[in-house]
Amino acid sequence: MIKVRTPTILVNFKTYAEGTGKQALELAKAAEKVSLETGVYMGLAPQLVDIAPIAHAVSIPIFAQHIDSISPGAYTGHVLPESVKEAGAIGTLINHSERRLTLAEIDSIISKTRELGLVAVVCGNNPEVSAATAVLNPDVIAIEPPELIGTRIACSKAKPEVVTGTVRLVRRVNSDVVILCGAGITTGDDVAAALRLGADGILVASGVVKAKSPYKVLLDFAETLARQ
Numbered sequence: 001m002i003k004v005r006t007p008t009i010l011v012n013f014k015t016y017a018e019g020t021g022k023q024a025l026e027l028a029k030a031a032e033k034v035s036l037e038t039g040v041y042m043g044l045a046p047q048l049v050d051i052a053p054i055a056h057a058v059s060i061p062i063f064a065q066h067i068d069s070i071s072p073g074a075y076t077g078h079v080l081p082e083s084v085k086e087a088g089a090i091g092t093l094i095n096h097s098e099r100r101l102t103l104a105e106i107d108s109i110i111s112k113t114r115e116l117g118l119v120a121v122v123c124g125n126n127p128e129v130s131a132a133t134a135v136l137n138p139d140v141i142a143i144e145p146p147e148l149i150g151t152r153i154a155c156s157k158a159k160p161e162v163v164t165g166t167v168r169l170v171r172r173v174n175s176d177v178v179i180l181c182g183a184g185i186t187t188g189d190d191v192a193a194a195l196r197l198g199a200d201g202i203l204v205a206s207g208v209v210k211a212k213s214p215y216k217v218l219l220d221f222a223e224t225l226a227r228q
Contacts, residue, residue: 003119004041004043004061004091004119004139004140004178006041006178006200006201007040007041007195007201007225007226007228008041008042008140008178008180008200008201008202009040009041009201009202009204009218009222009225010042010043010044010121010180010202010203010204011027011044011045011204011208011209011218012045012096012204013027013045013047013065013205013209014065014205014206014209015047016205016206016209018210019209020050021050024046024047024050024054025054027044027208027209027214028044028054028057028058028060029058030214030215030218031058031060031214031218032058032059033215034215034219035060035222038219038222038223038226039226040221040222040226041061041201042060042061042218042222043061043062043063043090044058044060044061044062044063045063045064045065045093046062047065048064048079048084051084051087051088051089052087052088054088055087055088061091062088062089062090063090063091063092063093063119063121064084064089064091064092064093065092065096065099066079066092066093066094066096066099067080067081067084067092067094067109067112067118068081069081069105069109069111069112081109081112081116081118084118085117085118089118090119091113091119091120091139092109092118092119092121093121093123093142094110094113094120094121094123094138095122095124096123096144097123097125097144103133106133106136107136110122110136110138119139119140120138120140121138121140121141121142121180121203122136122138122140122141122142123141123142123143123144123182123203124141124142124144124166125143125144126143126145126162126165126166127162127165127166127168128169130143130169131166131169131172131173134169134170134173134174134177135173135174139177139178140177140178140179140180141166141170141177141179142180142182143162143163143166143179143180143181143182143183143199144181144182144183144203145162145183160193160197163181163194163197163198163199164198166179167179167197167198167199178200178201179198179199179200180199180200180201180202181194181197181202181203182202182204182205184207185202185204185207185221186207186217187220188220188221188224189224190202191220191221191224191225192224192228195225201225202225204221
């Protein structure tokens, strides 16, 4: 299976206009440029319809924003894991705060990713949820307090105890999982703070996607990670 290298930057395009269609492709190319210049591992999670064109245009890893635990069949409107893999995704986000799932659903989807050789990136909203999902052995856990998402108030600075608590609890049950810090990260200082708290990298969205120059923001993030 393809594993995630650290330090890591994972960019979630969400459904922002700036991360849709042609603009998504330009954003992906900017991210690829930064990754090649700095050597920092960078993954992108565009909208489902943009996975294939972006995966064909850039060399860095592409993730789905969500998949369903289904097999090929009569599931109109669901996201078939095999389809995102065929489109070029190497993994998927699971349980983002904007696409919440039950623990049973998370477990089922992680099993599907193992079956297909996809990377499972599970999002948690607090240390306890993160630790519970760590038992399921995902590849990556991203801690993101939902109240800070999109606020430009970095979790790594505003709620450092959430990050340290997640690292402590998760490491008790899973020493191998990669831990990312998300929510509100917009500067290199925010990134450095996340690493000091024990994170292996960052999960970002609006701070990059809606920035005037995503390239400059990502370069700042990547150079900070490379120095640590």
